[in-house]
Amino acid sequence: MLRRRLREMRSRLTSDDVREAAAALAERALELPELAHARTVAAYVSVGGEPGTMPLLEALRARDVRVLLPALRTDNDLDWGAYAGPDSLVRVRHGGKMALLEPAGVRLGPEAVGRADAVLLPGLAVDARGMRLGRGGGSYDRVLARLERAGADPALVVLLYDTEVVERVPEEPHDRPVHAVVTPSGVRRFRESPPGH
Secondary structure, X not given: OHHHHHHHHHHOOOHHHHHHHHHXXXXXXXXXXXXXXXXXXXXXXXXXXXXXXXXXXXXXXXXOOEEEEEEEOOOOOEEEEXXXXXXXXXXXXXOOOXXXXXXXXXXXXXXXXXXXXXXXXXXXXEEOOOOEEOOOOOHHHXXXXXXXXXXXXXXXXXXXXXXXXXXXXXXXXXXXXXXXXXXXXXXXXXXXXXXXX
């Protein structure tokens, strides 16, 4: 129900809305100490009405940050590849789903995300506790479980529109809170930035 309502709200956004929000989002995200000091960031390429990530990916790359992008596997898990600019992306259609832009070139394996200092997560909403409502495919739940098993503790940051920070989202027993949400108007933290940041 909530997922459907949030998707409908996104579907009403114009390409100008998405573009303007993407520029503001990049500006706010780059102010985060976790991103300012990161050497490797796992991110994603936004699709459709999602908050745009391209300005942020390009800004990170301009700072010589290594950016890892996901490639969806047939089992819905994520493999990773390095981002080398817009020309390094290929459009891939997975079954009947929307086409995704994925990194061309060498696949680094699902474990590569464990080397990221920060992980940017897609989502539909985050609540006051930092619980994230994903898109429903489970791919990022696997990523988060993999990070936990590996003892990795990157900053977990969700990129959303202002209206998608809500009072409460439904949660599953395996869900874990994120550390921060970035929207075009600012940053909301659910955990202090780690020492040294």
